[in-house]
Amino acid sequence: MYRLAGHASSPFGALIGELTLERLPFYRRKDMILYTDTPDRGCMGYLAVITAAEPEDRFHLPHMLGNVSPEAASKLKQGDILSVSGTGEAAVLWDQGSRQNSLLLTEACNCRCLMCPQPPRRHDPALPAAALRVLDLLKGKRVESICITGGEPALPKEDFIGILRRCAGEHPNAEVNVLTNAKPFSDASFAGEAALAAPKKAVFCASLHSDLPQVHDAVVGKPGSYDLTNEGVYNLAVRRVPLEIRHVIVRRNHDRLLEFARHLYRYFPFCAHYAFMSMETCGLAAENLDEIYVEPNDYRDGLRAAVLAMSKRGLPVSVYNTPLCLCHEDIRPFARRSISAWKNVYLEQCGRCAAKASCCGFFSTSVKLSGQIEPLAAA
Ligand code: SF4
Ligand code: SF4
Structure with missing residues (x-):
């Protein structure tokens, strides 16, 4: 913001x-x-x-x-x-003209991820009220995309459902991304309510950080989260809510990317999209940097293997927040310019890079940027 x-x-x-x-x-x-x-x-x-x-x-x-x-x-x-x-x-x-606007519903969360860029806080009812006011001001305007985020945005349940309904009614053609850890949807009746309220172009982007329960739970800082997230994802899927799985790469999971890709293929082949994400190192990620940071070059091979394995099986996959020069050439077409414009920066060397226009660059908010970038020559 x-x-x-x-x-x-x-x-x-x-x-x-x-x-x-x-x-x-x-x-x-x-x-x-x-x-x-x-x-x-x-x-x-x-x-x-x-x-x-x-x-x-x-x-x-x-x-x-x-x-x-x-x-x-x-x-x-x-x-x-x-x-x-x-x-x-x-x-x-709300940044007029941007496609990366968010409605922040709460800063409270039922996880405490080691790499959370925005440390969870007590819920402030002023946040959903502000989101509703933003929707009031957007009424009648052309809105292409809305991101509903938190904390865990589905924790204030009534506000969450109300905001979904308003997005559906007032911006029926907008793409709506809900960033969630999916745990609240382990309650099947709440998943049903969300499915009914969701706009027709909504995608629920659920974070899942490992195929191994103990690794996922250690990364999100709450035992039992793996099971609840899985249940939440399945509850939404059976109600035909489009889903994306988001996997943030940290030191604890960086060496199992191919195994994770296989896990997705076996157990979550129904998702609309899958994303492998490098970290934004601010908030808790900055506090836990020594424990979680891993250089993109250290998972470069695993990322390539995972992305190609998924793509070969027809699963739509993207790589977020990872500079092109830190990806193998054959997966660069999967890398997106995923960083919001207001916090997107490039390093001095990037000025000499032929790929700058299509590279995501870095988060200006990160305390640690990879020192291993290398400007690319024109193809
Ligand atoms: S990263 Fe997301 S799920 Fe994890 S603590 Fe932060 S807001 Fe919660
Ligand atoms: S040198 Fe900079 S612009 Fe070029 S690919 Fe690397 S990070 Fe991106």
């Missing part, structure tokens, strides 16, 4: 609105946040104002976030949906 810092005109609670860079007629201002260099009387009626100027606390002016760096503000776009708060922060909740 892209964030900006500044100084608030006064303490005020979070306000969520749509950004405009142009002044609008008074009757269109109620839900709009204006970005302006000149926070004058003409700002009346907007939900809030963001400015590089000094913030003003006047009764006739909206709440204001001032002293924002013009460079940070230059990344904002007309139509972005922002949250602005009196703590002096603004965050882009």
Whole structure:
């Protein structure tokens, strides 16, 4: 999530609105946040104002976030949906024009993965409320894709089902990805509710990190998770919910990628898609770095074997978050530009690489980037 810092005109609670860079007629201002260099009387009626100027606390002016760096503000776009708060922060909740927007339903989780980029926290009901407000502001607009995420987004059950229903009703043609550990769907009746509420183009992306229960449970930090995730996936599958299996590669599972691919073929051949993912090393991943980090070059051969084995069997497979130069040439067509634009960076050597335009690069949020990259020559 892209964030900006500044100084608030006064303490005020979070306000969520749509950004405009142009002044609008008074009757269109109620839900709009204006970005302006000149926070004058003409700002009346907007939900809030963001400015590089000094913030003003006047009764006739909206709440204001001032002293924002013009460079940070230059990344904002007309139509972005922002949250602005009196703590002096603004965050882009919906990036207009991006296909990688998420609705964050909770930061609570029923796992504690060694490589979780976003350490689980106590549930804050303000998060599903913010997601609903974003959906209010998106009503009637063209939305191509929505990612529903957490924590574990299905933990606040009612909110989760409500959001699925709203996505289905208001954006019936959007691709909706639900990022889940699938444990909540081990409850068959809840899986049934989710299946009924799910938009027609929804895919539930379930994380499974090993074919061995003890390895999966050690990676996700909760005994019994392997069985619950398996049950959840099967409960969704029998209700015809499209599924993806996501496998994050860490030190504990990196040497069994081919075995894992065979396991998928044997026990989960019904999924719509499968993804092998390199890690984003922030959050718990940064804290546990010594325990979990593995260089992509150390699993390069295993990744190749797994991807080719699955592809030969007709299973649609992708590689996420892994630079092209760290993949064998014959699996590069499976590697995707999977990193969200706002946190996607390249290293200095990448400037000399012929494949940069199709390479995922790196997470700017990672504390550890592979030092083993090698610019590729033009084919
Ligand atoms: S990685 Fe996902 S499943 Fe694991 S603790 Fe974090 S939010 Fe939960
Ligand atoms: S050198 Fe950089 S741009 Fe080229 S493949 Fe490697 S990581 Fe990607």
